[in-house]
Amino acid sequence: MKKKREKQRKKERQYFIHSLKTKLSIGFLIPVCFVALVGIYAYEKASAGMLKNYENSTMQAIDMTTQYLDFGFEGIEADSLQMYGDENLTNYILNLYKNEPVEAKRVLNYSKNLINVKAVSNHFIESIHIITAEKVSCLTTAAVGREGSTDGFYPELLEEKQDALISKVGTEKWAGTHAVLDEHFALSGSNYICSQYRILSTGNAAVVIDVSADKIEEILSSMELGENSVVAFITADGREMTAGQEEYSFLGQDFFRRASGSGEKKGSEYVETKDGEYLFMYSKCSANEAVICALVPKASLMKEAEEMKNTSLLLILFSCVTVFIIGLFILLSISRNMSRLTKRLSYVAEGDLTVDMNIRTKSEFGVLAKYIKEMVSNTKNLIVQAIGIVRNVTESVEEVSRASERLKRSTDGIETALEEINLGAGQQAQDAEHCLTKMDNLSGLIIHTKERVSKMQERVAFTGDKVLSGREQMTQLQTKEKETSRITGQVAGWVDELLGKSREIEAFVGTISDIADETTLLSLNASIEAARAGEQGRGFAVVAEQIKKLADDSLKSSKEIERVVNEIGSLMETTRDSSAKAREIVEEQDKIVIGTDVIFKEIYECMEAIQDNVEKMDRAMQEMMEEREETLGAVESISGVLQQTLASSTYVKEMVTEQAGQVEAVEKRINELKENTEQLTNTVSSFKVEQ
Secondary structure, three states, X not given: OHHHHHHHHHHHHHHHHHOHHHHHHHHHHHHHHHHHHHHHHHHHHHHHHHHHHHHHHHHHHHHHHHHHHHHHHHHHHHHHHHHHOOHHHHHHHHOOOOOOHHHHHHHHHHHHHHHHHHHHHOOOEEEEEEEOOOOOEOEEOOOOOOOOOOEOOHHHXXXXXXXXXXXXXXXXXEEOOOHHHHHHHOOOHHHEEEEEEEEOOOOOXXXXXXXXXXXXXXXXXXXXXXXXXXXXXXXXXXXXXXEOOOOOOOOOOHHHHHHHHOOOOEEEEEEEEOOEEEEEEEEEOOOOOOEEEEEEEHHHHOHHHHHHHHHHHHHHHHHHHHHHHHHHHHXXXXXXXXXXXXXXXXXXXXXXXXXXOXXXXXXXXXXXXXXXXXHHHHHHHHHHHHHHHHHHHHHHHHHHHHHHHHHHHHHHHHHHHHHHHHHHHHHHHHHHHHHHHHHHHHHHHHHHHHHHHHHHHHHHHHHHHHHHHHHHHHHHHHHHHHHHHHHHHHHHHHHHHHHHHHHHHHHHHHHHHHHHXXXXXXXXXXXXXXXXXXXXXXXXXXXXXXXXXXXXXXXHHHHHHHHHHHHHHHHHHHHHHHHHHHHHHHHHHHHHHHHHHHHHHHHXXXXXXXXXXXXXXXXXXXXHHHHHHHHHHHHHXXXXXXXXXXXXXXXXHHHHHHHHHHHHHHHHHHHHHHHHXXXXXXXXXXXXXXX
C-alpha cells in the first residue's frame, strides 16, 4: 500500500513537471527573465557609457581651463617682456635724468602709466611691481598714493628669491609668495596666488607681476563638476587654492604625488578616500608648471544610471505581476477544457468510438474537440473498412503465395541461363585481351616506322637545301667564268696593242740610231775642220768631241732600248698565247659548269620527288596511327563491353540468387501476414462501432 502511494505521488510529481500548466508558467517567466537581463545589460552599458562620457567631458573641461590659464600666463609673460625692453622704463631704473627734473618727471609718469595700464588691461594681473636698486624709488600698482615713495630694495629681494632671480637677464621665473614685497608694500598674500619674476635689461632691477587670486578662484568656481566635487589650483612650489570643499587639500595625497612626479601633462584615475571612491583628474599648465586638480565622487557620476536601474526594476516587477495574472487566467481556462477532453478521450482509448466529443467553447479547444470528433468518426469508419480489407487481404495472401511458387521456378531457369552466358562472355573477354596485345605490338611498329619516316623526311629536306645551295654556287661560278672570259679577251686585245706599240718603239729606235750615226759622222767632220783651223778651232773641236760622245751614248741607249723592246715583244707574244689558252680553258670550264648545273637540277628534281613520296608516306603513317588509335579504342570498347557484360551477368546472377532468397522470404512473410491478419481481425473486433 505504501509503495502504491509513493508510486502515485511520483506519478503526480512527473505529471506536474510535464504538465501544460508548468510549461506555460515557465514559458511566461522566461521572457520576463530575458527582459530583466536586457534591463541589467542596458544598465551596465549605459552606466559604463555615461561614466566614460562624463570622464571625457570633465577631462576636456579641465584641459580647456588649463589652456585658458596658460593663455593668461602667456599674456603676463608678454607684458613683462615688453617692460623688459621698454626704453623709458630702463632710463628710469638707471636714473639717467637725475639732474634733469623735467625729463625725470616725464619718465616717472610714463613708467607709472605703463604698469597701471598693463595691470588694468589684463584680468589675470593683480598688481605689478618694479623693484629697483637703492636710491631709485620702486614702482607698484598695489599701493595707491605711494608710487615712487619706496626706496629700491632689489638686493633684499635677490636674497629672498635667489632661485627665481639668479638666472640670465630677461628670463622669467614663477613663485608662489614674496614676503619681502608684502612687507615693503603692505600686501596681503591672499590677494595673489603666484608671481612672475623677470630681471630687467639693466641687471639691477626686476619686474614682479602678481597673478590675481580672485581671477583664479572665479575660474575654479565656474567649473561645475557635480555635487561634492573639489577643484584646486596648485603652484609648482606648493601653494594651493581650492574650490568646492575649501578644507580639502591635495598636497600630501599619494595620488597627487604620483601625478606631480609623472611626466604626463594630464591624466585621471579612480582613488579611494575616507568619503568613498572619487575620480581624480589633473592637467598641468605649460607656462609655470602649475596643476589644475579635481576630485569628483563616483556616486554623482552614477546618479542617472541608478535612476535608470530603479526604473527598470519597477517595470520588471510590474511585468511579472501582469504576466502572473494573465497566465493564471489562461491556465484556468486551459485546465477546464483539457479536463473535459481528457475524460472523453479516455473512453475512446478504451475502444468506445461512439463517445460525443462536442464542447461548447469558441476557443481553440472547441476547434480541437471538433477535429477530435471528426478523427474518432474517421477512425470508426476506418475500423469498419479495415474489417472488410482484412477479408480481402486474406484472399490476396493466398493468391500471392501461389504466384511466389511460380516466380521461384522462373528464377531457377534464369540462373541456369546466366551461368552459360558467363562462360561465353569470359572466353570472348580473353580473345579480346589477346587481340588488344597484338594491336599494342603493331602500334609499336607503326610508331617506330613513323619516327624513321620523319627522320628520312628531315634528311631529304636537308639534302634538297644543299642541292639548291650548290645550284646557286654553280650559277655564281658560271657568272664568274663569263666575266673571266671577257677579261681574258680584253687582255688579248691589250697585248696586241702593246705589240703594235713595241714595233713603233723599234722604228723610233732605228731612227735614233740613224741620227746617232749621222751625228757621229758630223762630229768627225767637225773634228777634221777644227784640226785644220788650228788653234782657233780648238773650242769647236771640244764641242765636236762632246757631240760625238753624245752620239755614241745615244746609239748605245737606242740599242739597249731595242733589246728591251724585243724582250717585251717576246713576253707579249707569250702572254697573247697564254691568254688565248686561258680563254679556251675558261670556255671549256663554262661548258663543265653548265653540265654540272644540269646535273644539280636533275638531282633536285629527284629529291623533290623523294620528298613528295616521303610526305605521302608520312601522311599514310599518320592515317595508320589514327586508324591504330581507333582500332585500339574499338578493341578496348569491345573488351570493356565484354567485361561489363560479364559483370552485368554476374550481377544479374547475384540478383537472381538474391531474388530467390527474397522469394523464400516472401513466402515466410506471407505466412506471417496470415498470422497478422488473424490477429488484426481479433483486434478490430474489440472496437465498439455501433450503439
